[in-house]
Amino acid sequence: MTAIAQIATATAAGPVPLRFQIGARTLMAIPRRLMRIPLSLDDARTGAVPPLPPLDRAAHGYLVTSLPADRADALVRASGSMLPFVRQRYTRWSTDLTIGFDGWFAGLSANTRQQLRRKTKRLAAENGGVLDIRSFRTPAELARFHAQARRISQRTYQERLLDSGLPAGPEFLADMMARAAADHVRAWLLCLDGEPIAYLYCPVVGDTVVYAHVGHDPACDALSPGAVLQLEAFRRLFAEPGLARFDFTEGEGQHKRGMATDGVACVDLLLLRPGLVNKVTLLGIAGFDRGVALAKHLVRRAGMSALAKRLRRGG
Incomplete structure (x- = not known):
């Protein structure tokens, strides 16, 4: 069942902070009660426009994620008088798992193939010449995985700054x-x-493997463990029958773009009830985001991208 088919039962709004954010750092957040409408990869690929269920009286609006970008105007029109705001634009990347590992690897850019080989060789050399990749699948195995992965997650910037580490x-x-x-x-x-x-944790939904939780020890950044683990996970997934796609989910990322075979242009769309507070909120977020974009541009022109990245991640 796709996300569209499940929306009729997802009628409860919950707290969603609208963050004023620079990279991983949240400077402030405005709390809103929003009904989340997350679209699946299948929904995005088919160009689905979700229905908007009725809001309860306390809800401020909707947050629709992975909406195909060319369907945003149609949903805004369908919402009537709601105040629209595109919170994020990105490509929802995916990889076709039916083409085989060798076919997939050959389809990557020459630069990506070279980098993956170099990173894998370097990490193996640091580990006595072999890669130590451990797979987990059964309940007993997942219990051991979770305990060990949580120790890594607690050290990541995703958990420290974004509250998006492996849940506990x-x-x-x-x-x-x-x-x-x-x-x-x-x-x-x-x-x-x-x-x-x-670590890498992926639920399997139907014939789709979902990129849900990932993280690595920041002390090992120089060894690119995340890229190496993703490559070796792909090697195993391509060999498993019955799997059709790997869904990299929402958000951009160079590693997603480099390893994907397909992508759909998507937006995360806010639709808020009309009113002065919500209008001022959206104007404030829009102005802040424009300022951040300008600052990033100036930082890149000044050649300080590496320093800016460390500051965003709390380094």
């Missing part, structure tokens, strides 16, 4: 175990000298 709460654990019992999870750890330094 009981709801996530229950969901993980239920998926594992149904054989609907694939997870991996990359180890160096016997110690985990990177």
